[in-house]
Amino acid sequence: MFTDVRLREVWSHLESGGAQALTLDVFDTLLWRMVPEPTHAFVLLGHRLADAGHLPPSVSPGEFARLRVHAEHVARLHAHDTRGTHEVRLDEIWQVLAPALPGTAGVQDLIDAEVAVERELCRADLAVVELAELAMTKLGLPVYLLSDTYFSASQLERLLNRPELSGVPFTRIFTSSDAGTSKSDGLFQHMLAASNLQPSRVVHLGDHPVADVEGAREHGLVAIHYPKYAGSLRQTLDLEGLRNQPGDDVPIDPVDGDFGMTALRARTLHRADALAVPAGLRRYWETGATVFGPVFAGFAEWAVERARDFGADHIYCLMREGDFLSRLLVDPGEDVGVSVSTMWASRQVCALSNVFEGSPQELKSFLVRRHAPSVGQLLRQLGVRLEHVAGISALADRRLDVPGLLDDTLEELCSDERIRSEIVLTATRLRERYVRYLDSQLPETGRVVFLDLGWGGTIQALLTRLLASTGRKLDILGLYLATNQAAMSHRLAGMELEGYVASGGQPETMANQLMRSPEVLEQLCMPDVGSLVSFDEMSNPVLSIDRTSRTQVAQRAAVQDGILAFQREWLRYRRSETPMPSLASAGARRAGLRMLTRFVARPTAAEAAAFGSWAHDDNFGSDATEGLLPPELVRRMPYLTPADIDRISMRELYWPAGVAGVANRPLAVISGLAAAAGVPPEEVSPEAAAGPVEVYVDTGADFVNGVKETALTRSARDGLSLVRLSVEAVGARRIRIDPAGRRGLLRLDWLTLSFHINNIAEPYKVTITSLDDPAQQLALVGLRLLQPNLVEILGDDPQFVYTIDLATQPHLAGVYALEVEMAFGWMGIRGDALILPAAGPARDGLPVRAARKIRRELGGLR
Known part of the structure; x- marks a missing residue:
């Protein structure tokens, strides 16, 4: 009945027939906020007051938030001294706070502003709303609200006045500020007395293990815990800096907070499909839901909005990653009238299809890849038989990154008319087949949107050139999760391409960290097929062999399922009567980049170990795969500094931070923090006293x-x-x-x-x-x-x-x-001679301590 498994036990108690009433906690149970921590709402309130001119110029929003926290603390101490309780009202807090804000609005206006901000930040927990509705309509039970809060019942009614709750007439609201006592002390007793309920027949649901669970049970109620966090989410949030004290440096948006990402990540982990994940895949599913889920959900929402703004009603998701990305786009696309399909493309096929004359310049574009191929690999991909190139056949196994070898090889190939013609013929044959395939996919004219995972925009540039050679009049927009600095040259050439979390390598500090090791992102989006290497006579795709292990296939599927689970939860709230803010906004995109950068640059040891076992394929006509954490690099980690890590090339190691996270955690942390702060790695890498x-x-x-x-x-x-x-x-x-x-x-x-x-x-x-x-x-x-x-x-x-x-x-x-x-x-050591002591006579028998231990175990010595 409930997608949230936490509510099944509650419903079981209610449906049993013995229940007389349901009581609900308010915050983090019936309502949740679009900020990671409750006090972060004060930062947003500070921005609101500053924009309205109600903060002194010398007080920043972050400082105001700290003042608001401190004022509450002082008010509670005063309440305890004067009336024996720590419970206070909101007006009492503002009476303490007002002297710190001279020349601003009146206290009541400031109180109204705080309540208004809280109302905008709050969302109703749809699962709990469903529970309350069923309790009332199906079982005929009254539903009471109890909250330890400085808000009064009337102020809470303002927060609860929202469309999602219009069909839930709560019987009564009890607050600690009105009653002068908390749930742990006497609020439950106050509610029972006022409502004439039997404690054993009242079911209470709340998130706090002490106030809501222990407090309720001490007063005889049936208490069900509604925990906020599960799995490793708390640690993830700590690493993202989202659980810090309120201040100007808390990474939240001044208007939309964290866009609800913290609360929805937590709720996703309590879905029924989360519990169905096998234990061995749980880490992958959780990471998909809590790290990658918000980013890819935002990417999908942004992509369909950008396509619609571009004037296109269809998005072509480029394979292989497009298989998974297209699944993400279907639901948000339906909401705005944008359809989705997949289309085959690869750097190898697009590059060879763009060889028209067989010139060195054309062939060099064919070599834009992460790892330089060997001479033999290049010849095979160009359709040239090795024995036909006598001048370089002996160099078949040499990699083309050897200085001078690339130019010599291209000169040898292009200067021989017969070989050059053979290359052009191979390219022409492939181009004709590929163009026939594109004819079946694309319109002749109009606006076309390509979507891919991203980085440099190479495939879009090659496709644009190829389509132009066929006479097509297409306006092409490329949408990507991220693009690096290489994309800028394509922008200058007139291409339109945009990145969601990073575009053109900006913002630079975080984008550089992400672009250093994007292989995990590439692998988690892959389908269970090899890369595109050619097309057959019928223009059907020809794929390489997929050598991914069955274990990695299952783990990848778990990550994808976790991402989709988060998206389902997000869309549920996005489509609700009080919609969520758009993840296409600049603040949400920045938050997504922080999540990805944290994972790539500062993974936990568990994350590094889990995803470091994955293998990554070269994806350019090669069957070669490499592990993200090579054992020989793991061995080196204790000897390295952040400067050494920075010098490791992508060819040698895909994920340095992952290796360090497994083999040298302090190094991983220092390197990640230095990079995030823009500190050169040499500054945190001391020179060895031994000298060069x-x-x-x-x-x-x-x-x-x-x-x-x-x-x-x-x-x-x-x-x-x-x-x-x-x-x-x-x-x-x-x-x-x-x-x-x-x-x-x-x-x-x-x-x-x-x-x-x-x-x-x-x-x-x-x-x-x-x-x-x-x-x-x-x-x-x-x-x-x-x-x-x-x-x-x-x-x-x-x-x-x-x-x-x-x-x-x-x-x-x-x-x-x-x-x-x-x-x-x-x-x-000192300059004088090193004198080694002479070896003494060898001792026979056991050491004394070992002998005594044996005697004790045998009972001979007490």
């Missing part, structure tokens, strides 16, 4: 004449450091690493040399964890070995020297680059 690390390469003319690179070292938690740098190493014969420029003790946890070799895709790695193994070809200069991985630095020029043995390592003759990674701990 230097790497030299000897190519046959000694180190003095070879390549040298220097890396600044920074000190992480527990004094650990990690250095990573790359050097040119063509013809390398010896590698020298100078680990520190000061005397001290150095513990080497690992030293990895990654040799990049011509015609070999992956680097050849040598990892050293012990310094006393002669087989590792590592010599120590200026160092004294104390333990296998512990050395004493004897002077200011210590050296690790690795010698390449071409007799046993002939493949290293083709080295062209080297990457060095060294993880270590360092501690400075």
Whole structure:
């Protein structure tokens, strides 16, 4: 009967036939506010008074809110001193507050303003309203209201005077301010006496575990708890800064508060479908409902409103993400007369379809992707057989991000007329098939709206160019959850594209954090199919193999279900007689960006562990997938500082904050807070006292004449450091690493040399964890070995020297680059000689404490 499972027990008691009446708490039960905390309403009241000229210029809305809180506290203390109760009336609070606001309106006008703001912020809990209506109409029971509040019964009637409650004639309202006693003390007794009810036959529902549950039961009532929060929502709100004390920096809108997002997130977690989620998927469903739900519900509402304003009555959601996004748009679209469908598009297909001449410029646009492909991958996607390109066939496994290789490859392809013609023929064949598909989807003229998850607008730009080549006269608007700075070049070219939470990389601080790791957003929107790679002869989409694990598929579905559950709850209130404020407003969009940025930049350990297990596909004609939290990166986290995190490229690691959230929580928190505050990561990353690390390469003319690179070292938690740098190493014969420029003790946890070799895709790695193994070809200069991985630095020029043995390592003759990674701990020591104590005789037998423990367990010693 009830979608909110909290009310089923109440109804069971009422329907049993023994109930004489139903009593309801008011705030956070019958009514809820569009602010995270009740006192946040005072901030909005402060803005209202300031706009009306009723605040002194020296008092900000946030300061007023604190004054209002303090005035209530003082009034309650005075009431206790004078009449033995902490219960006060609103006029008593304002009598205390008025001297702080000289020259403003009269006290009664200020009281009326507060009641008016409260009424605008309050919404009736539709589930509780339904319960009250059924109790009255079906069971014939009276319904009483009880509230611990400074509002009088008549003031509460003003808050309750709303369309949703017009059919619910409450029998009577009892307030602590009128009665002079709270629910915990005597308000229940006062109500029972005034109503002539038997306590055991009265069912009370309220949110406060003490006042509403313990207080009611102490007076003999049947009490049912109506808890506000469930799951990890309280922690989420804390991290979003929404449960802070009222002030100017509380992240709420000055008019619409939090748009009801806090209350509706809480209510979504109590829906019946929430309890039906298996325990193993609960974390994903809850995150969908409480983190992503408000954002995507707002995105859908904004998108259909923007389409309608644009003059379009249909939105084309681009696949693959469009499969899920279209489901979000259906209901809000019906409300404004905008229909929705999906349409296949991908960067690979759109890019190749835009190759008309096979010029280097056209092919470079084909390479706009996160990870550079190998030469062989590029040739396969262009439809060129590897053996037909003799000049570069030997480089098939080389990635095109090797300096100079991309230009050389494109020159080789485009200078050969036969190969260039083959590329153009492949592109023409695909273009004809794709255009036939687009003919079946799009009109010839008019206004068209494309919708996608977003980022740079590349697909829209390619589609616009392709459609223009067919003679279509279309005005195209692209709508996205977010767009980055790359979208600005398309705007300058005349394209229309907009982002919901971020547009063109603005607002910059939060948008940069979100755009650093958008992969979780991409994955949670995916359907259970691979990416679009081509079209067949009948213009049907040809998809790659979907290699997503069954576990991730189930987890993703749970996230999507949670998002849709929140949207259903939101639409329920949006369509009510007192509608919610639009999530298309600037304040709601900013709130959505804060939610996403918090999750991406400062995930909890549980969130990072749950979503970090997901794999992400490259989505450009490649079957490759990578985990969001690679194990080798998890191992590095204790050695890193925020500056080190900032330098990790997207190619190497999708979600740095997620890895840190699992392996180094303090690092995750510091990095996230610094980024949110706009503090450069170097400011919170102290330099290591050991000094810089230097790497030299000897190519046959000694180190003095070879390549040298220097890396600044920074000190992480527990004094650990990690250095990573790359050097040119063509013809390398010896590698020298100078680990520190000061005397001290150095513990080497690992030293990895990654040799990049011509015609070999992956680097050849040598990892050293012990310094006393002669087989590792590592010599120590200026160092004294104390333990296998512990050395004493004897002077200011210590050296690790690795010698390449071409007799046993002939493949290293083709080295062209080297990457060095060294993880270590360092501690400075005095300049005098380090004397190690001689080892004493070994002790036989158990330690005394262990022996005594065993004797106690055997009963031999008490």
